Amino acid sequence: MLYAPTTAADKRIALRAGLASGELQLFPGAFNPLSAKLIQQKGMHGVYISGAVLSADLGLPDIGLTTLTEVAGRSQQIARMTDLPSIVDADTGFGEPMNVARTIQTLEDAGVAGMHLEDQVNPKRCGHLDGKQVVDLDTALKRIKAAVEARRDPNFLIMARTDARGVDGLQAAVDRAKALVDAGADAIFPEAMASLEEFAAVRAAVDVPILANMTEFGKSELFTTRQLADVGLNLVIFPVSLLRLAMGAAERGLDTITREGSLTSLLPEMQTRARLYEVLDYEAYNTFDSGVFNFSLDRHFGAQ
Structure with a gap:
């Protein structure tokens, strides 16, 4: 009744255990708190909170217009309704490294189990649109280091997303993923991979969990969960799927x-x-x- 009894701390422990289990973790995107409850009832492993969905929910395009306050507030509303761990899209961290640090602590307070932080320039673009740009490596690493330094709960998952594949090619994405892990990222989100072989290349390069984004109408083919598991991926999100079905x-x-x-x-x-x-x-x-x-x-x- 009311909110889920499982604490944020326990959800974070569960997220890390799931990622280490060897079983592909299924995280559909919740477009509101009610859909998060349904995701749990249908036996999924977790809930994803998409920046694109939060923007669309406000009637805005996914081009970096949402604020930390809006994202944290909606994330709290969603996360507290389910016993499952939630991962939220934190875009570019809402500013410079100190802003990134504040973002981490604000999202911890919102009760989510983890977040991902990307290496696009600000204002960002949807990862499956043309014309996006990434920041230089030093700036990308500073964002992750600031996030790791600010984290108070060591189990809060800090995931690094790189959009380098769509800008500079696969090798650039692989190199950046390795550097982001060295900077302290707990997991890697390689955006807009074009094939299973590209996912496999990232898998071979890093020893942390890897996320696959199976968003419809994007740059990536919609691989099955079996295909993704077979190349060693740990987590798959369906970020906008339920919103698209509902709309x-x-x-x-x-x-x-x-x-x-x-x-x-x-x-x-x-x-x-x-x-x-x-x-x-x-x-x-x-x-x-x-x-x-x-x-x-x-x-x-x-x-x-």
């Missing part, structure tokens, strides 16, 4: 209202009221209400 359904619903005058024909595709109440655990709230607030008028007022 696609919403568009069809609006079109149906215009065309048919009601949504009767789409009732079989809707989540029922009963299922929504099940996801929200209405029964637990009802039990709580009955135990705490139930009373008898006769007991208080006798026969008056």
